[in-house]
Amino acid sequence: MIYNLPFLTVVALIAIGMYAIIFKRNLIKIAVGITILESGVNLFLITLGYREGGVAPIFTNLPPGISPDQIPEKMVLPVPQALTLTSIVIGVAVLALILSFTINIYRKYGTLDAGKIRRLKE
Amino acid sequence: MNVMEHLPALIIAIPLLAAFLTPLVDKISKKVRNAVVFIALAATFILTIFLVQDVFENGIMIYVMGASNPTQTIPMQAAVPIRIVLEIDGLSAFMALISVLIALIGLIYSFSHVEERGGKFYTLFLLMLVGMLGMELTGDLFNLFVFLEIASIASAALITYEFKRGSTTEAALKYIVISSIAALFVLFAIGLLYGEYDLLNMAAIAKAIKITGLSNIDMIALILFFAAFAMKAGAAPMHMWMPDAYGEAPGAVSMVLIAVTQASLYALLRMCFTIYADSLHVVIPAAIIIFGLISIFIGVTMALIQDDIKRLIAYAAVAEVGYILLAIGVGLYGVLNNEVELYARKALQGGIFHIFNDILDIGLLFLVAGGIIYITKERNLNKLGGLAHSMKYTSILFLIGLAAVAGLPPMNGFASKIMIYESVYKVSPILSIVAILASIIMLAIFVKIFHSVFTGPKISEQKDVPKLMLASMIILAALIIFFGLFPDIIINNVVNPAVNALIENAAYISNVMG
Numbered sequence: 356m357i358y359n360l361p362f363l364t365v366v367a368l369i370a371i372g373m374y375a376i377i378f379k380r381n382l383i384k385i386a387v388g389i390t391i392l393e394s395g396v397n398l399f400l401i402t403l404g405y406r407e408g409g410v411a412p413i414f415t416n417l418p419p420g421i422s423p424d425q426i427p428e429k430m431v432l433p434v435p436q437a438l439t440l441t442s443i444v445i446g447v448a449v450l451a452l453i454l455s456f457t458i459n460i461y462r463k464y465g466t467l468d469a470g471k472i473r474r475l476k477e
Numbered sequence: 478m479n480v481m482e483h484l485p486a487l488i489i490a491i492p493l494l495a496a497f498l499t500p501l502v503d504k505i506s507k508k509v510r511n512a513v514v515f516i517a518l519a520a521t522f523i524l525t526i527f528l529v530q531d532v533f534e535n536g537i538m539i540y541v542m543g544a545s546n547p548t549q550t551i552p553m554q555a556a557v558p559i560r561i562v563l564e565i566d567g568l569s570a571f572m573a574l575i576s577v578l579i580a581l582i583g584l585i586y587s588f589s590h591v592e593e594r595g596g597k598f599y600t601l602f603l604l605m606l607v608g609m610l611g612m613e614l615t616g617d618l619f620n621l622f623v624f625l626e627i628a629s630i631a632s633a634a635l636i637t638y639e640f641k642r643g644s645t646t647e648a649a650l651k652y653i654v655i656s657s658i659a660a661l662f663v664l665f666a667i668g669l670l671y672g673e674y675d676l677l678n679m680a681a682i683a684k685a686i687k688i689t690g691l692s693n694i695d696m697i698a699l700i701l702f703f704a705a706f707a708m709k710a711g712a713a714p715m716h717m718w719m720p721d722a723y724g725e726a727p728g729a730v731s732m733v734l735i736a737v738t739q740a741s742l743y744a745l746l747r748m749c750f751t752i753y754a755d756s757l758h759v760v761i762p763a764a765i766i767i768f769g770l771i772s773i774f775i776g777v778t779m780a781l782i783q784d785d786i787k788r789l790i791a792y793a794a795v796a797e798v799g800y801i802l803l804a805i806g807v808g809l810y811g812v813l814n815n816e817v818e819l820y821a822r823k824a825l826q827g828g829i830f831h832i833f834n835d836i837l838d839i840g841l842l843f844l845v846a847g848g849i850i851y852i853t854k855e856r857n858l859n860k861l862g863g864l865a866h867s868m869k870y871t872s873i874l875f876l877i878g879l880a881a882v883a884g885l886p887p888m889n890g891f892a893s894k895i896m897i898y899e900s901v902y903k904v905s906p907i908l909s910i911v912a913i914l915a916s917i918i919m920l921a922i923f924v925k926i927f928h929s930v931f932t933g934p935k936i937s938e939q940k941d942v943p944k945l946m947l948a949s950m951i952i953l954a955a956l957i958i959f960f961g962l963f964p965d966i967i968i969n970n971v972v973n974p975a976v977n978a979l980i981e982n983a984a985y986i987s988n989v990m991g
Binding site: 369376382385389392393396399400403432434435438441442445448449452453456457459460463464472473 | 630
């Protein structure tokens with residue numbers, strides 16, 4: 356059960372994010388929803404890469420007692436971490452873009468309510 | 478260094494470097510900036526032609542990033558591909574050719590009028606091209622996600638390029654929200670596949686799925702991929718961002734956005750035909766066919782009631798995506814049922830050919846509409862009129878685009894649509910009836926626009942569009958007529974390698990996995 360906790364958190368985060376995106380009308384809240392959704396996905400990637408008692412894959416900085424001659428069994432694969440870092444960086448860029456659009460929309464329309472700014476309807 | 482060996486990497490690297498060089502050169506002089514951008518894109522175009530030729534002659538081309546030998550996919554001491562692999566088969570090459578060609582034409586068009594904040598415009602323009610080329614050339618799932626995001630961010634910023642009109646930002650916000658949700662779906666699906674197989678390489682995952690069969694996790698991942706890419710490809714009922722984005726973006730950007738959309742369509746094809754291939758359930762082609770029919774129907778009916786010229790063409794673009802999806806769905810259905818020679822090959826030929834024709838036809842109409850808006854500063858169809866008096870060439874070009882998009886015989890739209898009608902008829906006559914009817918309505922819509930925009934008494938004295946604008950439109954019109962008169966040349970030389978790559982996916986796997 357306790358090992359499934361991160362996965363349950365992932366599900367909860369994705370559900371909260373989707374809820375905010377679909378049901379909230381405030382543009383800032385939609386941006387927050389996207390960020391929460393993204394955190395859920397990032398947590399999922401990180402959880403996939405977790406190994407209990409694993410060591411970082413750096414040969415020159417191994418903990419004492421592990422021989423550097425062979426690849427230690429506990430060494431984790433760094434791919435999920437690399438994916439997560441990339442995804443975080445992209446997420447920051449997207450969030451900045453969404454917020455800058457929101458600022459421009461607020462300047463033009465004077466409101467953040469998605470229901471009131473719909474000029475492009477049909 | 479052997480240039481031919483490094484082609485795939487160079488095709489992505491040259492526009493990427495030029496993109497970040499542009500704002501610097503912009504400080505020196507506008508002319509130098511335009512020259513740099515043009516040279517970079519022309520070089521990419523020439524290299525892409527070399528690449529396409531090589532792929533069509535010698536089969537799949539592999540390039541491993543960061544390896545001492547760019548064709549060694551699996552490093553020593555490893556059993557699976559670890560590095561990022563670019564893998565270019567017939568379909569990737571075909572899509573890359575379209576993207577670069579359209580970007581080049583769009584660039585020539587933009588040179589004529591983009592002056593204000595031009596440095597930023599061309600940076601984003603090149604980044605958008607990098608994004609779609611990366612999506613089309615890569616053989617790595619995570620790489621696909623990164624390039625998808627690059628393309629989305631650059632396109633969203635370009636849609637709101639004329640940010641003084643509030644509605645452009647509204648369209649861009651819709652686009653980036655939809656894109657980032659789709660991209661997160663893709664990332665989650667990649668995580669699921671990575672958790673199951675420890676692999677990111679598409680060919681390796683395809684092989685693993687082939688060996689172990691379709692598990693539940695694969696199915697969840699497939700649904701996420703399918704939803705995300707169908708949303709990004711603009712399949713109705715997930716098309717709502719498309720008319721906004723296409724309608725509000727500046728002239729050439731609307732046209733290049735079609736290529737971005739088609740890069741997502743390419744990713745959808747890659748998922749269905751290569752990665753999941755034979756383990757797909759028949760419900761997937763059925764879903765693609767239904768999405769196609771809904772897109773055609775919504776596209777033409779919504780186009781009927783539009784007042785804004787660009788928004789109207791954008792709805793026609795939704796319908797054109799529907800035709801492609803219809804043909805692809807029927808093709809996939811045939812491939813899964815082992816009825817390739819009966820109708821699936823023809824449907825796929827029609828669908829793939831229509832990808833090219835769609836972008837030429839709708840692209841030409843977007844360019845003409847952009848020219849009209851540039852000259853008259855007016856987008857409303859009811860307020861335009863009598864432009865044929867002063868814009869002779871533009872009106873002729875619009876007629877060509879109109880005939881092509883409605884599928885009238887001497888144009889390219891007819892060549893691919895007749896193949897689609899013929900082949901989908903074998904699955905169900907209703908499909909062809911809907912397709913033909915929609916085509917007729919499309920003709921009616923565009924005749925209506927032609928009537929209200931170009932004919933009638935002269936309202937005001939106008940110049941014709943700038944020369945570079947006209948030149949880019951003439952290139953498109955020439956391609957449209959050429960494709961319409963000699964469809965065999967295009968189908969045999971360009972479309973067939975792409976179709977073969979779709980039908981025979983074993984080569985895609987064996988080239989990486991040995």
